[in-house]
Amino acid sequence: MFFHVDPHNGLPIYDQIARQIKFAVADGILKTRELIPSVRELARELAINPNTIARAYRQLQDDRVLEPVRGAGLEVASGAAERCRNERVKLIRVRLRQVLSEAKHSRLDARELRELVEKELSAIERDRS
Amino acid sequence: MFFHVDPHNGLPIYDQIARQIKFAVADGILKTRELIPSVRELARELAINPNTIARAYRQLQDDRVLEPVRGAGLEVASGAAERCRNERVKLIRVRLRQVLSEAKHSRLDARELRELVEKELSAIERDRS
Amino acid sequence: MFFHVDPHNGLPIYDQIARQIKFAVADGILKTRELIPSVRELARELAINPNTIARAYRQLQDDRVLEPVRGAGLEVASGAAERCRNERVKLIRVRLRQVLSEAKHSRLDARELRELVEKELSAIERDRS
Amino acid sequence: MFFHVDPHNGLPIYDQIARQIKFAVADGILKTRELIPSVRELARELAINPNTIARAYRQLQDDRVLEPVRGAGLEVASGAAERCRNERVKLIRVRLRQVLSEAKHSRLDARELRELVEKELSAIERDRS
DNA sequence: GTGGTCTAGACCACC
DNA sequence: GTGGTCTAGACCACG
Numbered sequence A, B, C, D: 001m002f003f004h005v006d007p008h009n010g011l012p013i014y015d016q017i018a019r020q021i022k023f024a025v026a027d028g029i030l031k032t033r034e035l036i037p038s039v040r041e042l043a044r045e046l047a048i049n050p051n052t053i054a055r056a057y058r059q060l061q062d063d064r065v066l067e068p069v070r071g072a073g074l075e076v077a078s079g080a081a082e083r084c085r086n087e088r089v090k091l092i093r094v095r096l097r098q099v100l101s102e103a104k105h106s107r108l109d110a111r112e113l114r115e116l117v118e119k120e121l122s123a124i125e126r127d128r129s
Numbered sequence E: 001g002t003g004g005t006c007t008a009g010a011c012c013a014c015c
Numbered sequence F: 001g002t003g004g005t006c007t008a009g010a011c012c013a014c015g
Helices: A013-026 A039-046 A050-062 A080-105 A110-128 B013-026 B039-046 B050-062 B080-105 B110-128 C013-026 C039-046 C050-062 C080-105 C110-128 D013-026 D039-046 D050-062 D080-105 D110-128
Strands: A066-069 A073-076 B066-069 B073-076 C066-069 C073-076 D066-069 D073-076
Touching: A013 A050, A013 A080, A039 A050, A050 A066, A050 A073, A080 A110, A080 B080, A080 B110, A110 B080, A110 B110, B013 B050, B013 B080, B039 B050, B050 B066, B050 B073, B080 B110, C013 C050, C013 C080, C039 C050, C050 C066, C050 C073, C080 D080, C080 D110, C110 D080, C110 D110, D013 D050, D013 D080, D039 D050, D050 D066, D050 D073, D080 D110
Parallel strands: none
Antiparallel strands: A066 A073, B066 B073, C066 C073, D066 D073
């Protein structure tokens, strides 16, 4: 398990963990019916209070990403991968809309805005190739 | 002064106020050397805690958008319009980069990402025309 | 606020509180935009740890029953009454189905089951009138 | 022994086992003085921790459904069939009363409640025929 | 061993 | 004053 937490990230720790697990599920790194690390184990590994981990896991159960197996731990729920992928796209779309609408609200010149977007987009594509 | 504050907005109120003043300065609605409303006056007008207004003004002074005038109050600093416009662009650029890099990190399909951006961009342009 | 908590109820305390608030919202006892008691206040009143109250309130926010108002507290969200009423009916329906299906699974005699239901139903109606 | 255990069922495993044994006794599938499988045997067969089986058996002894036979194991107690049938009815009655009283407490419309019950009841009857 | 609940107390941002 | 986050440690049911 390669989780990484930054307490100065702005995002709450439990959120960072939940998010990383969702990504791992979406990418198939964590598979359906696979047991995830126990609360205490991950807490030890990340040097974080078990309650904080437990809160992340609880949130993931609310989102139907994890399911309890009595006495054994928590496993990835069936259908979770699909849900996580969908949520990811939805999140990106919402964020993108926010930024662009903020840009519009800022009366940013349309041409300049498009240039900005294109520059960042092609930078991303270069990184990928 | 036509400010508008929404306590359900998620953004802190002092931030909403500071932001609106910056926009007004960037757009030339508030001009250099013009006095802005006093803390108490604006607080009364918006039915908001004066501490909150004061905090917004303090932040604007830190950003060199406002300057104190002894005995008179706060006025728009010289060069503030330019700075506000720049900051606006910089803010958008940073936010945009975040979203796009997050999209990349989400292994979102490159083509789909570009489509998403284009769709939102053209929607914005339609709204404008 | 007339909340009542029983630590030996089987149900977790935070759940009992959340449930009672949902009922109060569904019945119009708590109205939209009304501020609910603060975490600390309710904790003091019920002699319960503030964290437990906070958890109930957090859950209610997840269910879109409560909304934060910065610096002021938590208020009943708009549309919450409708949602709470719906959820209540749905809960009852699910519970009822469980019991009846359990009865079926127990090979309980059909006639006897119907008698049981009728007896309880008319008892309820007597109580009401 | 055709027992069937589902770890995702919500119900504790020992409870599922105890319940199935009670049903088998109530239905005469397990008869008075009949020896039931040993803890180890059933544990092996169901691939379950022996402690869990032992707990189910202990609970069944507390409920006077099973009786120890020195050196032989556990057998169905005399009168157990009768007790199991009664308990089944009593359990259903209690659960039913809970649900209906909860419905009442929810100020559910009396007519709607009766309709709900009738719908579920007739659905059950259709399933049976 | 597992997760779940609860208590106690600290610190933060916001109003 | 408000809610939100985090730590620390206790106790429980379950396997």
